[in-house]
Amino acid sequence: MITCLCxxxxxxxxxxxxxxxxxxxxxxxxxxxxxCCGQPALNSGDWxxxxxxxxxxxxxxSGEAPVIVPSASCVAMLRHGAGLAFEGEPDRPQVEQLALxxxxxxxxxxxxxxxxxxxxxxxxxxxxxRSCHSRGTASGEAxxxxxxxxxxxxxxxxxxxxxxxxxxxxxAVSFPHISAGMGRLKLGQIQAVQPDMLxxxxxxxxxxxxxxxxxxxRPVKTRHFAQVLRDALHQT
Amino acid sequence: xxxxxxxxxxxxxxxxxxxxxxxxxxxxxxxxTQLLLDRFADGDGLRRLAGQIKQHVIENLDTYLPQxxxxxxxxxxxxxxxxxxxxxxxxxxxxxxxxxxxxxxxxKTMVSEEIGLADYLERxxxxxxxxxxxxxxxxxxxxxxxxxxxxxxxxxxxxxxxSFEREGLGAYDDDPQVITQRARRYLRKKYLEAGxxxxxxxxxxxESGRLVVVTNEGNSRFCLAASKCHIALVGIEKLVPRDCDLxxxxxxxxxxxxAQPLTVYTEFIAGPKSPAQPxxxxxxxxxxLDNGRTEVLASECRDILRCIRCGACLNVCPxxxxxxxxxxxxxxxxxxxxxxxxxxxxxxxxEFADLPKASSLCGACQEVCPVDIPIPDLLLRxxxxxxxxxxxxxxxxxxxxxxxxxxxxxxxxxxAALAAxxxxxxxxxxxxxxxxxxxxxxxxxxxAWRGGTFRAWWRRRGRRRxxxxxxxx
Amino acid sequence: MSAARAQILSRVHAALSPLPQRASLPAxxxxxxxxxxxxxxxxxxxxxxxxxxxxxxxxxxxxxxxVALLEGPGWRHGYCDPVLWPGLRPAxxxxxxVETEFDRMRIDDYQFGITAATGAIAETGTxxxxxxxxxxxxxxxxxxxxxxVVRREDIFADLHAALAAMPVDPNVIWVTGPxxxxxxxxxxxxxxxxxxxxxxxxxxT
Numbered sequence: 001m002i003t004c005l006c007x008x009x010x011x012x013x014x015x016x017x018x019x020x021x022x023x024x025x026x027x028x029x030x031x032x033x034x035x036c037c038g039q040p041a042l043n044s045g046d047w048x049x050x051x052x053x054x055x056x057x058x059x060x061x062s063g064e065a066p067v068i069v070p071s072a073s074c075v076a077m078l079r080h081g082a083g084l085a086f087e088g089e090p091d092r093p094q095v096e097q098l099a100l101x102x103x104x105x106x107x108x109x110x111x112x113x114x115x116x117x118x119x120x121x122x123x124x125x126x127x128x129x130r131s132c133h134s135r136g137t138a139s140g141e142a143x144x145x146x147x148x149x150x151x152x153x154x155x156x157x158x159x160x161x162x163x164x165x166x167x168x169x170x171x172a173v174s175f176p177h178i179s180a181g182m183g184r185l186k187l188g189q190i191q192a193v194q195p196d197m198l199x200x201x202x203x204x205x206x207x208x209x210x211x212x213x214x215x216x217x218r219p220v221k222t223r224h225f226a227q228v229l230r231d232a233l234h235q236t
Numbered sequence: 237x238x239x240x241x242x243x244x245x246x247x248x249x250x251x252x253x254x255x256x257x258x259x260x261x262x263x264x265x266x267x268x269t270q271l272l273l274d275r276f277a278d279g280d281g282l283r284r285l286a287g288q289i290k291q292h293v294i295e296n297l298d299t300y301l302p303q304x305x306x307x308x309x310x311x312x313x314x315x316x317x318x319x320x321x322x323x324x325x326x327x328x329x330x331x332x333x334x335x336x337x338x339x340x341x342x343x344k345t346m347v348s349e350e351i352g353l354a355d356y357l358e359r360x361x362x363x364x365x366x367x368x369x370x371x372x373x374x375x376x377x378x379x380x381x382x383x384x385x386x387x388x389x390x391x392x393x394x395x396x397x398x399s400f401e402r403e404g405l406g407a408y409d410d411d412p413q414v415i416t417q418r419a420r421r422y423l424r425k426k427y428l429e430a431g432x433x434x435x436x437x438x439x440x441x442x443e444s445g446r447l448v449v450v451t452n453e454g455n456s457r458f459c460l461a462a463s464k465c466h467i468a469l470v471g472i473e474k475l476v477p478r479d480c481d482l483x484x485x486x487x488x489x490x491x492x493x494x495a496q497p498l499t500v501y502t503e504f505i506a507g508p509k510s511p512a513q514p515x516x517x518x519x520x521x522x523x524x525l526d527n528g529r530t531e532v533l534a535s536e537c538r539d540i541l542r543c544i545r546c547g548a549c550l551n552v553c554p555x556x557x558x559x560x561x562x563x564x565x566x567x568x569x570x571x572x573x574x575x576x577x578x579x580x581x582x583x584x585x586x587e588f589a590d591l592p593k594a595s596s597l598c599g600a601c602q603e604v605c606p607v608d609i610p611i612p613d614l615l616l617r618x619x620x621x622x623x624x625x626x627x628x629x630x631x632x633x634x635x636x637x638x639x640x641x642x643x644x645x646x647x648x649x650x651x652a653a654l655a656a657x658x659x660x661x662x663x664x665x666x667x668x669x670x671x672x673x674x675x676x677x678x679x680x681x682x683x684a685w686r687g688g689t690f691r692a693w694w695r696r697r698g699r700r701r702x703x704x705x706x707x708x709x
Numbered sequence: 710m711s712a713a714r715a716q717i718l719s720r721v722h723a724a725l726s727p728l729p730q731r732a733s734l735p736a737x738x739x740x741x742x743x744x745x746x747x748x749x750x751x752x753x754x755x756x757x758x759x760x761x762x763x764x765x766x767x768x769x770x771x772x773x774x775x776v777a778l779l780e781g782p783g784w785r786h787g788y789c790d791p792v793l794w795p796g797l798r799p800a801x802x803x804x805x806x807v808e809t810e811f812d813r814m815r816i817d818d819y820q821f822g823i824t825a826a827t828g829a830i831a832e833t834g835t836x837x838x839x840x841x842x843x844x845x846x847x848x849x850x851x852x853x854x855x856x857x858v859v860r861r862e863d864i865f866a867d868l869h870a871a872l873a874a875m876p877v878d879p880n881v882i883w884v885t886g887p888x889x890x891x892x893x894x895x896x897x898x899x900x901x902x903x904x905x906x907x908x909x910x911x912x913x914t
Contacts, residue, residue, distance in 0.1 A: 002690060004644070008657060009683045011690035018694075030694050035644040041637040043597065045619030045630060049641035056645035084616055132598035160262070162603070164554045168596025173675035174240050174633035175594060177247040180679040181254075181558040182596070211680030260895050277745050285741065291732040298722045311879070317714040369901060370892035386892065393894050412893040416901055423902065424851070428813060444875070454850060454888040454903025460880075461846035462813075472717065477734055479875060483868040487742055498833050498885045500764075501903065507879040515813075515846035516880060526717045534724035 001061065001069040001102075003203070004036040010203050016230035017070045017105060023233060024113055033060040037069075038085075039077040043169045047085040054082050055091065058098045066112065067102045070226050072134035073169075073202050075104040104134070105226055106142035106201055117149040120232030125154045127195035128225075129186075129209075131202035132164050143201045143225045150232050156193040160185070167208040183212040187220065197221040199228055238632035242594040246559035253390055257382075257560050260389050261551040265604070267495035268548060275497070276487075286484055287608030290542035293442075293475050294533065300442050300475050301524070307445035311507035313520040321351030321527045328353060328434065328467055329360055331521050335465050337362075337431025341423075343449065343456035344368035345436025346384055346545060347469045347525055349567045350580070353434075364434075365426050367455035369419050376403050382561030384568060385493050385547035390560055423455070433459030433517070437470045438544065439485060440522075443478040446506045447522070450489065450499040457501055466508070466517035472524050473533075473541040485544065488606035493546040528580035537614045540575045542607040549601035549611065555594055564591060571601035575614045578622075589627035592618035593634070635672045654687030661685045739869045744832070753831045753864035754911055760834030764886030765899065766907045772800040775856060775910050779805075779821060784854055787821035790844040793858055796913065797823070811845045821854035822847075827881075828863040829909065830871045835885045836909055837863075837871065839878040846880070855904040857884070860912045 002014040021028050037057060041050035057078075061067050069075050079099045086092040109115050126147060130140040147153055166172065166182025173179075187209055190198055198220050200206050206222040213220045223231075246254075272279035293300060305315045316331075318324035324347075332340060340362055342348060354375070357364040366375040370387035374380065377399050381387030388396070397410035405418045427433075435456045437447040447468055449456045460466050476485060490499045509516030532541055550556050550570030561569035566577035566588060574595060578588035592615040601611045622630025643649050660668065661684055665677040676682060725731070758768035769775045779785065780802075789797065791809035801807065811819070827842035829835060836857045843849050849857070865871040875881060888903030899905050 006690065007654060008685065008687050011686045011693065014690040015693060032691065033647040035647070035650045036640075038644070040635075041641055042616065043619070044634050044637050045593075045616075045621075045623035046637035046641075047620045047623070049637040052641040053644045081616070084613060085620075132596070132600075135599045135603065162552065162600055164596045164598035164600065166554065166596060168598070170634055170672075171593075171596045173635065173672040175243040175246075175555075176675045176678055177243050178555055178558045178594070179596070181246065182554045183680075185258075185554075185557075207683060208680065211676075211682065214681040215679060256894070263895065275745060276742070278741070282741060285735060285737055288732065288735045292734045295725060295728060295731040298718070298725050301718060301721065317711075317717050319713045319716050323713055367902065368892075369890050373892070386895075388892055389895075396893060412896045412898050415893055416890060416898040420901055424816065427902075428816070446875075446881075452888065453890050453901035455901070457846075457850050457882065458902045461850050472721070479872050480739075480869065483739070483742060483872050484737070486868060494891075498835065498883070500885050500888055502883040502885075504875065504881040504883075505879065506881075509846075510840035510879055513840040513843070513846065513880075514811075516840065524717070526713075526720070530717060530720035530724055533721060538724075 001034060001037070001067050001074065002030070003069060003071050003074050005203050005207065006070070007035070009207065013070055013203055013224045013227060016224070016226045017068070019230045019233070020105070020226050021068060024109065024115060029065070031060045037074040037077045039074065039081060040170055042077065042081045042085055043171070050085045051089065054085065054095060058094050061098055065101070066108065067098065068105055068108050069102060070105045070224060071202050071204070072104045072131050072137060072139045073204060075102055076133040076137070078102045104137065104139040104201065106146060107137065107139045110142035110145055111138055116145055118146045118229055118232060121151045121235040122228055122232045123152040124196040125156050125194070126197055126199050126228070127156050127158055127190045127193055129165065129190070129198060129200040129205055130161065131200055131205050134201060139201055147199065147225055147228060150228070156195050158189045158193045160189050165205045165209050167204050169204070172208055179208070180212060183209055187213055191218065191220065197223050199223050199225050201225055240590055240593065240633045241629070242559055242563045242590060243633070245563040249560055253560060254558065256392070257389055258557045260386065261557055264495050265548070265551040268491055268551070268604070271491045271495055271497065282484065282488060283606050283608045286488055286606055287542055289477065289481055289484070290607045291539065293477060294473055294538060294541045297472065297475070297533065301472060304440055304442045304445060304475055307442065308522055311445045313445070313507055313522050316521060316523045318523055319526045324351045324469065324523055324525050324527065325353055325356040327523050328469070329357065329362065331465065331467055332362055332432055335431055335519070337465065339426070339430045340364045340432050340434055341367050341427050341430040341459045341463065342434040343436070343451065343459050344371050345434070345469055346567060347436050347471055348434070349381065350527060351525070365423070367423050367427070367459060368451070368453060369416065372419060372423070373399060380562065382569065383547060383550055384545055390562070427458045427462035430459070430463045432465035432467055433463040434467045434469065435459060437468050437474055438489065439476045439482060440470060440474050441479050441482060442475050444506060446479065446504045448482060449503045449505065450501065452494070452500045454501055456503060460505070460517055461515045464518050466505070466520045468520070468522045470522060470524055472526055472529050489544060489546055492548040492604065492606040528582050531582060532579045535579065536617050537575060537579060539609050540572065540579070540614055542609050543572050543576070544607060546606055548604040548606065552600045552604050554598065554600070555596065559594070566591070571595070571611045575611060575618060578618055586625065586627035586629065589622035590629035590632065592622065593630065633675070651688070657685045657687040742867070742869060753866070754861050757829050757831040757834060757864050760831060761886070761909055762834070764834050766834055766886045766909060768909045768911070770911050772797050772910065772913070775908065776800055776802070778908065779854070784820040786818060787823065787852060787854070788819045788845070788848045789823040790825055790848070792844065793823060793825060811848045813847055816847065816851040819848070819852040821856060822849055822852040823856040823858065824849045826857035826859040826863070826909070827876060828865060828871065829859045830865050830868060830883065832867040833885055835883045836907070838882045838884060839876055840880040841876060841878045850903055853900065853904060854906040854908065856908040856910050858910045858912050861914070
């Protein structure tokens, strides 16, 4: 599942995800009917619209194979959020079945396939941003473990790590001042440790923070960890 | 595009005020986290346990309310019931009139704010004086608290000094020590003149009927020690099963609220004073308040009734730090308020339907809540309700999802949209009639549109690689 | 009033009866509140004193220490519980005016109040007061200095122990340090409505 954001803006991340999975020996398929996990509609309170999108997605991804997503946010939607919108719905079991097979990418690599170290090289200081949707999941730790295992990477922690970056999906456009204020505080903490790049498991956070930084004239290099993993493979 | 009022409020908030709220809440939050880590092997386990105990109580209130009433009566307290805020105010007035009391001193209780008690009593000729320093300052300023534990987190010492001077409490002096001493001297006389003292209750033990009232200032002690009548205003959800459970709740409360192991004073009030004790209330009244709580109990958001009013969620909330408490336009701000205020509003829900939207659903609140309330889930449920009831504030500024759902469930339409999106790279954003795009681009650059690029790559790849299309093992 | 009672209880019942089951009360062990790290000193007064100092309280092991504490800042006019006074009086030099009756019309005359504590909690440095134990609530509350006299055998280890042994008393107060507020810009000020100085005196055996 490449996610709607990658479909629109981040094709390189989608490609990197495929390459990383194939490096690990997986055979990857891309059901072309996919579009979105339904989260924007859930968050907006339009649960009828949400169910429509989730039903389509469940149909597109029907079967047995694990569904891998380079986004903790979309996985949280399918694993938890959808449950709210499908309370009392007759096809809730189908949705739950999809959720059980859905993995965030780092979680899949480390806990699904048992791979804890990554080959190759990347000479960079990295500030890693844990997205809020990875709270209470294994994704953040898994990504950190993989990144930390790459030769040449130095991970730089920064302050107020528990504070949200301010993206929040439609929140970013319904509450633009608050969203931007939160993002600037976050960027302040990150830029204080002067990393070579800002890395995360959620492209949405990076799009928001990267966009804010660029508009402010202090751009920061942003990469999804899947891109770092892919790039490391090409460096020895 | 319609704008969200809380976002506009945040935009207008003076930077200095935002920064002082941020520093105050950040400091308390970080200390709270360290305290729990230092003291307990499994602080999160304790939060979940406390949550389960509270959930048990609220789901058994039908048994527990009559039980605690009987216990309180056996202890010598009179028990009153108030279905609405108006009834609660009338009950308090009735008690005061029966005693011929015209002066009331009150300790801090958010419930009294909720029912508008001070204004009501004033209209009926009762002088009602706040004794908590922060609430006293709110009262003399005709202001509203902006935080449930730190009511004047938004005020500077200079503002307070000017208010004190205006009220005749002394020439301008913004030294916090002087301010505090002046309040101490002024209020001592008032305690001794009062005909009754009013408190809330942090907890009520069903087992012993003890009310637990916690303060750092000692004002609730003075309200009771100096007067002859005690009135306690208590929400029906404030019960805990047993005295031994208080060890857990008291271990969590002050750490979560003010980052201290215990508040200075923890009072366990089981009835009017002992006969041999010269000081203290001869009469004790407990007014149990509904005011919308039974509606919450009947809803899918009943978990919010676990709340012990610690304020930890406010202290960690990044939205609260940007907007401050007054942005929520209600007695309860922050994450708890975003759930409770619309729900307690009853028929006026639409007026507060925007509060549950003022959140990025980051989940930090749930992580710090001492009773493990799943606040983000409750916010989502209220957004669903806002949409179903057609509340205008619920949809302001939100892109329409019906069209999105159509695109996202019709692959041909989706692919067409991916192609059409190229427009944003060629047409200036301000000319594109897409409010979401305008809102985004006001503060952020947008990445280049790449719709369809991955899919084209995948198709080309498929032509080069035989046997592609098998599932991931 | 009873109309409101009937209305509220019937609404509560209506709200809860659709629930297929009710959340149960979990059993839990006091060990969950156990302290991280190494075990504490075994003498309850020693631990209590250490913890009381950590919350800006002043523990005194002897009445002589107490007198020195009061004399320094010139606190010489106060109140003492008449039951306690005969035992303490010999240590108080001339120059002290100690009344054994508390006149609420003159609360500002009393610079200190000496009353009995019914117990203490070592873990948190907390004193326990009660209606039955305190001769006058106001004497423990209104003066700038409060001295609570506590017996070693009445010191509990932790909150759990103190709660298990709560006296049958309508007004039990746990006092943990002097009164304080941080309402003005988060700056900590001691001495608000309650005492600004909280002293514990270990009762002589």
